[in-house]
Amino acid sequence: MPTNEGANSATGGATDGATMRAVMHERYGGPEVLSVGRTPMPVPRPGEVLVRVQAVALNPADKFLMRGEPTLVRLAMGLARPSRRHRVRGHDFSGTVAALGAGVTRFAVGDAVFGSSDGALAEYVRAKVGVLAHRPASLSVEHAAALPMAGLAALHGLRDAAHVQAGDHVLVNGAAGGIGTFAIQIAKSLGAEVTAVCSTRNVELVRGLGADHVIDYTLGPLTRSDRRYDVILDNVGNHGLGELLALLTPAGRLLTNSGEAGPDGGAIARILKAQGRALLGRQRVRSYLSTPNAVDLALLAEMAVDGRIAPVIDDVFAFERAADAMAYLATRRARGKVVVAVAGS
Numbered sequence: 220m221p222t223n224e225g226a227n228s229a230t231g232g233a234t235d236g237a238t239m240r241a242v243m244h245e246r247y248g249g250p251e252v253l254s255v256g257r258t259p260m261p262v263p264r265p266g267e268v269l270v271r272v273q274a275v276a277l278n279p280a281d282k283f284l285m286r287g288e289p290t291l292v293r294l295a296m297g298l299a300r301p302s303r304r305h306r307v308r309g310h311d312f313s314g315t316v317a318a319l320g321a322g323v324t325r326f327a328v329g330d331a332v333f334g335s336s337d338g339a340l341a342e343y344v345r346a347k348v349g350v351l352a353h354r355p356a357s358l359s360v361e362h363a364a365a366l367p368m369a370g371l372a373a374l375h376g377l378r379d380a381a382h383v384q385a386g387d388h389v390l391v392n393g394a395a396g397g398i399g400t401f402a403i404q405i406a407k408s409l410g411a412e413v414t415a416v417c418s419t420r421n422v423e424l425v426r427g428l429g430a431d432h433v434i435d436y437t438l439g440p441l442t443r444s445d446r447r448y449d450v451i452l453d454n455v456g457n458h459g460l461g462e463l464l465a466l467l468t469p470a471g472r473l474l475t476n477s478g479e480a481g482p483d484g485g486a487i488a489r490i491l492k493a494q495g496r497a498l499l500g501r502q503r504v505r506s507y508l509s510t511p512n513a514v515d516l517a518l519l520a521e522m523a524v525d526g527r528i529a530p531v532i533d534d535v536f537a538f539e540r541a542a543d544a545m546a547y548l549a550t551r552r553a554r555g556k557v558v559v560a561v562a563g564s
């Protein structure tokens with residue numbers, strides 16, 4: 220296993236010589252390429268803060284970047300291997316502010332925060348204030364870390380891309396995963412009727428999150444449904460676009476939201492096909508890219524505090540077992556979020 224000793228800061232800041240522990244990889248591949256090593260401490264730039272990380276929630280994006288997939292990402296990360304700036308994985312974190320970059324007034328040292336920044340699977344990460352929010356005291360560090368990518372993807376898909384209205388019937392494929400568990404709850408909070416698609420072992424979970432109807436896909440494919448939906452959020456990508464479009468009402472909206480390969484090819488092929496189909500007819504298919512912002516992070520925290528959403532945590536892994544956490548995420552069987560505990564490890 221590589222030690223990663225002497226690699227540069229994952230986040231690219233200048234350092235004063237201090238180092239920290241981080242989960243890193245020197246080549247692309249499966250979870251076996253990850254190991255705990257030492258790397259220089261990041262230093263916050265103007266408009267950024269340095270965060271002492273307490274918990275990190277994993278996302279499929281972490282898996283794709285670890286593998287260097289799709290190949291296009293290697294143009295930014297390094298063609299043959301991840302460049303020194305891109306060796307630390309992890310994105311969604313919670314922790315406490317350890318230092319302020321120039322011009323930062325919204326946060327103070329010691330504040331409890333959560334947010335999004337590459338290289339979060341480390342003792343410290345630097346983050347722009349625009350992708351950072353305060354963590355309310357009643358929200359645990361694990362629950363706060365679970366919110367950013369999955370919660371925002373559900374919110375941005377349902378609220379902004381599909382414009383879900385009260386009374387809409389929303390189908391969530393992949394309802395038991397990181398995004399799906401938030402999507403059920405956010406759709407319900409928008410006043411929708413929700414059908415969740417999952418395997419048998421997750422039927423009670425999704426009912427408990429508020430799903431009005433459940434399709435257990437082990438008993439028959441969702442494409443056999445005789446209902447018609449105003450919105451379909453597809454987190455899985457296991458059905459062709461045509462099959463899903465056939466399940467929509469005439470004015471229905473299909474959100475293709477899977478990075479995995481499926482009948483329509485890989486994620487990029489699916490996006491191109493979706494955009495092509497969007498030009499046709501009244502049924503609308505959209506792919507969308509959720510980008511983090513502080514206002515919506517604060518909204519998710521407020522929703523978690525007042526009970527409109529409850530983050531689902533499948534398991535919490537110790538920092539040294541981050542590779543096992545990634546291997547578990549890669550099975551695509553996680554129920555809600557997979558979290559890595561960082562501080563104190």
Ligand SMILES: NC(=O)c1ccc[n+]([C@@H]2O[C@H](COP(=O)([O-])OP(=O)(O)OC[C@H]3O[C@@H](n4cnc5c(N)ncnc54)[C@H](OP(=O)(O)O)[C@@H]3O)[C@@H](O)[C@H]2O)c1
Binds near residue numbers: 395
């Ligand atoms: N648009 C964006 O900006 C954006 C942002 C983030 C992520 N994404 C994409 O969204 C996708 C989902 O992310 P995620 O975090 O929710 O993934 P995840 O947590 O890894 O999803 C795991 C879940 O998928 C379910 N699943 C697997 N096969 C299924 C099937 N055939 N039918 C129904 N459910 C199935 C599993 O439930 P069962 O065990 O019950 O099958 C499991 O609970 C990823 O491909 C990711 O790349 C998009």
